[in-house]
Amino acid sequence: MQVIVAGGGIGGLAAALALHGSGHEVTVFEAAPTILPLGVGINLLPHAAEVLGELGLFDALSAQSVATRELIYFNRFGQRIWGEPRGRFAGHATPQLSLHRGALQGVLFDAAVERLGTGRVLCDRRLAGHEQGGGRVEALFLDRAGAAWKVSADLLICADGIHSAARAGLYPDEGPPIYGGRILWRGTSLAAPFLTGASMIIAGHQDQKFVVYPISPPGPDGRQRINWAADLAIARSLRREDWNRRGDPADFLPRFEDWRFGWLDVPGLVRSAEAIYEFPLVDRDPLPRWSHGRMTLLGDAAHPMYPNGSNGASQAILDAQALVRALAAHADPVEALAAYEAERLPATAAIVAANRRNGPEQCLQIAYERAPNGFDRIEDVFAPGELEAIAARYRVLTGLKHASEPPVR
Numbered sequence: 001m002q003v004i005v006a007g008g009g010i011g012g013l014a015a016a017l018a019l020h021g022s023g024h025e026v027t028v029f030e031a032a033p034t035i036l037p038l039g040v041g042i043n044l045l046p047h048a049a050e051v052l053g054e055l056g057l058f059d060a061l062s063a064q065s066v067a068t069r070e071l072i073y074f075n076r077f078g079q080r081i082w083g084e085p086r087g088r089f090a091g092h093a094t095p096q097l098s099l100h101r102g103a104l105q106g107v108l109f110d111a112a113v114e115r116l117g118t119g120r121v122l123c124d125r126r127l128a129g130h131e132q133g134g135g136r137v138e139a140l141f142l143d144r145a146g147a148a149w150k151v152s153a154d155l156l157i158c159a160d161g162i163h164s165a166a167r168a169g170l171y172p173d174e175g176p177p178i179y180g181g182r183i184l185w186r187g188t189s190l191a192a193p194f195l196t197g198a199s200m201i202i203a204g205h206q207d208q209k210f211v212v213y214p215i216s217p218p219g220p221d222g223r224q225r226i227n228w229a230a231d232l233a234i235a236r237s238l239r240r241e242d243w244n245r246r247g248d249p250a251d252f253l254p255r256f257e258d259w260r261f262g263w264l265d266v267p268g269l270v271r272s273a274e275a276i277y278e279f280p281l282v283d284r285d286p287l288p289r290w291s292h293g294r295m296t297l298l299g300d301a302a303h304p305m306y307p308n309g310s311n312g313a314s315q316a317i318l319d320a321q322a323l324v325r326a327l328a329a330h331a332d333p334v335e336a337l338a339a340y341e342a343e344r345l346p347a348t349a350a351i352v353a354a355n356r357r358n359g360p361e362q363c364l365q366i367a368y369e370r371a372p373n374g375f376d377r378i379e380d381v382f383a384p385g386e387l388e389a390i391a392a393r394y395r396v397l398t399g400l401k402h403a404s405e406p407p408v409r
């Protein structure tokens with residue numbers, strides 16, 4: 001089949017490569033004039049890394065990543081609440097990969113340009129609408145100069161991100177993304193490794209939190225590129241969400257000035273940032289439908305979610321896998337898109353809802369509510385098995401089960 005993919009982000013490029021790999025003729029239309037290594041750190045959970053591995057991209061990705069070893073939660077005093085091994089260290093066949101979003105998009109983009117064929121990955125083409133009829137779908141694209149292109153295909157896959165034009169076309173009354181009451185300042189710093197050099201840590205609680213993980217192997221000087229995010233509860237977001245908006249440390253650093261844990265110097269990390277970006281915590285309510293005849297939504301266009309649990313990119317890649325599976329199982333493409341939606345819409349809606357309740361970071365909030373000034377022993381704060389159950393519930397919900405999975409309560 002001929003497939004148009006609108007959006008050359010993580011989900012769109014993964015879908016394009018997976019569709020091409022199963023024999024479809026795919027063209028990607030990306031609104032940005034050129035693909036730049038934008039963003040900061042991102043995580044590929046093992047099931048998503050496996051999908052990209054099956055597309056032959058594992059070596060290229062792992063050369064630019066850290067295979068995350070563990071995830072540890074601390075309170076704001078640096079007292080350990082809960083920790084778990086990750087990726088291969090937790091028994092998965094594929095590691096969890098932490099890397100720069102630009103590196104991930106670059107690997108996907110280069111592979112798409114090489115595999116899809118000449119003229120099949122086009123920048124400066126913004127999806128502006130579509131029509132269906134006669135067993136085809138016709139998409140309208142505009143460039144920055146206002147020139148218009150009409151392109152016809154069997155299917156239109158809309159992976160055009162959190163401000164999806166396709167979604168707005170289907171649901172014109174939906175309005176902007178929903179603000180979750182917190183601002184995230186995200187950055188990268190070159191710094192000495194902390195803990196194992198492959199540890200991800202989250203400290204604090206819902207309204208004041210610091211997330212840190214390395215995203216590159218150590219360089220010749222021993223330093224790693226370390227990704228971090230400082231979250232603060234702020235009643236109102238004054239600015240529209242923009243992934244590239246620069247942030248000012250004066251807006252958040254004073255609140256983290258005494259976050260020095262011996263093994264991690266939060267203010268030092270922030271002060272040595274290469275760049276800082278500001279992004280509000282936003283998502284959208286789950287939709288009743290993604291698929292309409294020969295078009296459907298994928299990734300953030302379909303299910304933008306809070307970043308707790310590191311699921312944004314991974315769920316977009318799982319969408320791509322499910323889409324290809326559905327097309328292989330159903331001769332009728334309209335039925336295939338309905339089957340894709342039936343598998344992925346409820347699964348991702350459950351993650352959106354869980355992330356609104358802090359997802360796997362629930363343990364931080366509970367620890368804060370029960371022991372706001374810290375604790376002597378974590379056993380005094382949580383009942384036996386309570387922490388394991390929180391982590392296990394979220395793993396099952398996000399499709400990330402592994403051999404040693406404890407029972408879910």
Ligand SMILES: Cc1cc2nc3c(=O)[nH]c(=O)nc-3n(C[C@H](O)[C@H](O)[C@H](O)COP(=O)(O)OP(=O)(O)OC[C@H]3O[C@@H](n4cnc5c(N)ncnc54)[C@H](O)[C@@H]3O)c2cc1C
Pocket residue numbers: 006007008009010011012013029030031032038039040041042043101125126127128159160161162163164165166186243244298299300301307312313314316
């Ligand atoms: C610039 C940028 C920086 C980001 N930085 C981070 C980060 O540091 N950490 C993190 O966890 N997540 C980041 N994200 C979000 C993350 O990539 C997504 O949450 C996740 O990977 C799901 O991918 P997606 O392909 O659905 O969306 P995205 O990766 O957001 O990709 C959507 C793509 O669609 C394009 N597009 C938008 N409108 C149209 C249109 N009308 N027609 C055609 N194309 C269109 C966009 O330019 C973009 O390339 C960033 C996203 C962007 C766009």
